Amino acid sequence: MNDVPADPDRATQLRNKVVDQLRDEGWIASPEVEKVMRDVPRHLFTPADTPLEQVYDPYSAVITKTDEYGVQLSSVSAPQIQALMLEQATLRPGMNVLEVGSGGLNALYLFKLVGPGGSVTTVDIDPEVTGRTERLLGEMGYGQIRVVTADAAEPIPGLGQVDVILVTAGAWDIPPAWLDQLKPGGRLVVPLRMRGLTRSVAFTRVGHHLESESAKICGFVPMQGSTEHHEKLLLVNGTEEIALRFDDGLPSEPGKLDNAVTTPRHELWTGVTVGLRELLDTLQMQLAISLPGFCTMAVDEDLDTGLVAPVNKRHALAAVEDDTFAYLVTRRTQDNKHVEYGVHALGPNAEQFARKIADVLRDWEATRRGGPGPDIRVYPAGTPDDQISGDRVIDKVHSRISLSWPAAQASASRVHQAPPVTQGGST
Structure with missing residues (x-):
């Protein structure tokens, strides 16, 4: 040393x-x-x-x-x-x-x-x-x-x-x-x-x-x-080009996504804009709580054929619903000081699922933006459902974790600025 x-x-x-x-x-x-x-x-x-x-x-x-x-x-x-x-x-x-x-x-x-x-x-x-x-x-x-x-x-x-x-x-x-x-x-x-x-x-x-x-x-x-613990990977087009990463186990019928990439990509812009350094922790949590099939997506750049087009190929917020998957994208606004969120979806129900995710983003903008994050409670594994309340309950091996939003509020007037995301480890 x-x-x-x-x-x-x-x-x-x-x-x-x-x-x-x-x-x-x-x-x-x-x-x-x-x-x-x-x-x-x-x-x-x-x-x-x-x-x-x-x-x-x-x-x-x-x-x-x-x-x-x-x-x-x-x-x-x-x-x-x-x-x-x-x-x-x-x-x-x-x-x-x-x-x-x-x-x-x-x-x-x-x-x-x-x-x-x-x-x-x-x-x-x-x-x-x-x-x-x-x-x-x-x-x-x-x-x-x-x-x-x-x-x-x-x-x-x-x-x-x-x-x-x-x-x-x-x-x-x-x-x-x-x-x-x-x-x-x-x-x-x-x-x-x-x-x-x-x-x-x-x-x-x-x-x-x-x-x-x-x-x-x-x-x-x-x-x-x-x-x-290791994430589970789902390769949606049979190769390592597009990998969906699930933290809590794969969807019950992952094979339903086999043909999603054969359908046209549906693109929807939401009108939700954020500052370039705005802190987005509550937006991430809104998606994780609201979407049962929440996951992240990564694209192997050496195998990339353009089927999907995330801004960050290593890590894009994504979700799955039955035979369809979607992910978030952004684009700069005209003032070059903000980005607008959009949704790309692939699968038989791409248009419907894209609208659903857009509604989640708009709900965040109206009720959670700039406000507090969810309350987090940890209970021992085996705790009965009637003793746990929450907007989303996550079952682990040793624990059950509940995420509960505080009472809905109008979008806060202040906008938090995000410092660089840092990493920790044994110290």
């Missing part, structure tokens, strides 16, 4: 600069989080060949481990993500904290925030990661931070119940151990994937379930171990 740079003043200057920016943008709100992010030398936890300008880029993660295929396995999260999650955790002196996903830097932030009266246990499934974490923390004089090699989806021996669990790897499910190890009223901060969309959610334990306090859009290196 990084040695002290030849010019330590340069590292301090860059660290103060990124903290200033994150504070001015509102990601850092508390003086406690500001202080620890100024005090802890982030560059000491990154690979030695990483330029300081990259280490201290506010919206860039630093990858620390990949597999033989180049898949990211561990990283030091972007400063913006770390600030966001530390603020969501609302840590106080004397608290006991479990960090899921290790690396050292974030554990040290946590340790300094809870102080000598508190404790931090950091867990990772990868012994290479925990070995490096233990070495780095020991060399810096913080050997009292407990480092454990284990699958954090299982109970951690000797841990007991903690005040805060902070997860620094993307989770698809909430294992029972997290709820059991959390004190009543305790807080779980986790990058949770719901219908393919990841949000950093701050939950509070209420009885035997979790209720969200806040949720912010983010991206994360996925969890490994027993709760690891």
Whole structure:
């Protein structure tokens, strides 16, 4: 990992600069989080060949481990993500904290925030990661931070119940151990994937379930171990040209889509326009909640024949209904400061399905735009339907997640601006 740079003043200057920016943008709100992010030398936890300008880029993660295929396995999260999650955790002196996903830097932030009266246990499934974490923390004089090699989806021996669990790897499910190890009223901060969309959610334990306090859009290196989850792919034209990605399993009769690409493509523009940097987290959630067949679409550029024409070929919001699929597109407006949303649909019911999706977008514009995101609740698997309310209930292996919109409201007058989407990982 990084040695002290030849010019330590340069590292301090860059660290103060990124903290200033994150504070001015509102990601850092508390003086406690500001202080620890100024005090802890982030560059000491990154690979030695990483330029300081990259280490201290506010919206860039630093990858620390990949597999033989180049898949990211561990990283030091972007400063913006770390600030966001530390603020969501609302840590106080004397608290006991479990960090899921290790690396050292974030554990040290946590340790300094809870102080000598508190404790931090950091867990990772990868012994290479925990070995490096233990070495780095020991060399810096913080050997009292407990480092454990284990699958954090299982109970951690000797841990007991903690005040805060902070997860620094993307989770698809909430294992029972997290709820059991959390004190009543305790807080779980986790990058949770719901219908393919990841949000950093701050939950509070209420009885035997979790209720969200806040949720912010983010991206994360996925969890490994027993709760690891992979999307299901549906190749709609028999080759890898067009792949629909489903987070919660394939449609019940995927073969019905076999002939969708043989029909003419229906194109519909919705009249819904957004600013180029407008935050669209509620729009994504509106689609995920309203459309049972919600998914994403990717096009292999080497095989692209033009059957579909998404703006982003790697990731387009999409949906399936019976024998028809559709995806969103955008085009610049005349003022070049906004884009208009459109729908492309293929299949026997393309026109009807395109209108349905357009109505969902218009409903978002009228009632959800600029407003709060959905309330998110997590219940143990097996919880009866009559004990769960929500506009959409997602069944996982260990949990049932409900998404519920607050009471409908007129479109908010303010329009949130979106920072770059950043990625996190074990820190």
